[in-house]
Amino acid sequence: MFRFSHGGGGRHHHHFGPRGGMDPERFFHWAERLNDGAQRRGGGGGGRSRRMFDGSELRLVLLKLIADQPRHGYELIKAIEALTGGAYAPSPGVVYPTLTLLDEMELIAEEASEGARKRFAVTEAGRVHLGEQAETVAALIARLEALGEHRARGEGEGAPVRRAMHNLRHAVGDRATRSDATPELLHEIAALIDEVAQKVERLK
Template sequence: MIEKQQHGERRGRLFEAGRMKLLVLHLIAQSPKHGYEIIKEISELVGDGYSPSAGTIYPTLNWLEDMQFVTVQQTDAERKQYSITLAGETHLQQQQKVLQTLLEKLQMRRDIHEKDELLDIYRAMENLKTALRLKLKSSQVNPEQIQQIAEKIDQAAVEIGRL
C-alpha cells in the first residue's frame, strides 16, 4: 500500500508483517504500559505525524496476551496495563536482530523527515523498491534478468559509496 506524503514523496508500508507486534512488545519490555501510552510512544518514535490507530494497537495487545508474551492487569479507571512475561522476553531476545533493524529503519525515517534535503533520496529509494516489487512479481522474470537486476543494484551501491 503506497501513501502520498506531505512533500510529494511516496512511501510503502511502514511496518512489515509482525513488526508492529515486535515493537509493542519492545516498548512493554521497557516498562509496563497502557494501550494509550503505547500509541503515544510509537508516535514519538516514528515521528512525522504518524500515530497508530487503536484498531491496530489493541488487537496487537490481544495477540501478545494470547501468545502469553504479556500479562494484563486492571489499574485505576479500569484501564489495562500490560507487562512482559518471561516468554515475551525470550521471544524478544530471539527477534533481537529483526527488532534492531526495525529501530534503525525508524531512526532513519525520522532523520530523513527532519532534513528536507534528504527527501529526494527517500523518494528514490521508494521508487527503486516499488520497481523491484513489480518486476519480481511478474511471472516473466527469468534468471538472467534477476542477475542483471542484482548487478545494477550492486553497481549503484558501489557508485554511491564513492561519492
C-alpha cells in the same frame, strides 16, 4: 445499532454499538481515512501512505516497547509517534488487536492499573522471544528512528497539518472508543469536527 446524520444534508454518518460507543470497526476506518486525507493535503505524496510494518513486525515493536516499560495502547501509539518525530503512528485499529494477540500468545500480561485502560507488562516468555528476535527488533527500531531523523532534516510545509491531524485522530480515537462514550458525547465530538471542517473550507 443505529446511525444519525449530522449536518451537510446527511453526508456525515456516525455509527454506534449497542452500549452507546461508536462501533470500533467503522470508527477506525473513518480515522484512517481522516489521516490519509490530511497526508494528501499536507504534501504526503499524493496517495495512500504505505503500511510501516507487517503484522509480525508490529508485534515485535509493541513487545519491545512494553518490555522497556509497561504501557497501554494509547501510550504505545504515542511512543512510536515520538520515535518517528511525528511522521508515523499506527492506528488504534491495528494496535489493540495486536495487543490482544500478544496477550493470547502469553508474551504480555495485563497488570493492575487505575482507570479503564488496560496496561500490559512483558512476561518471561516475552523476554525470551525478544532475545531470540534481537537483531530483527533492533532493525525495526532503527527504521523508526531513521524515519524520525529524516523528518527532522526536512519536514516540509505540510508538517504542521500532519501533526495536527495526528493529534486529532488520537484524541478522538481515545475518547470516542471508551466504554463511557455516550451517543450524546459522540454527537458533540462530531459537531466539533464538523465545525472545524467548515472553518477550514472558508479559509482564504
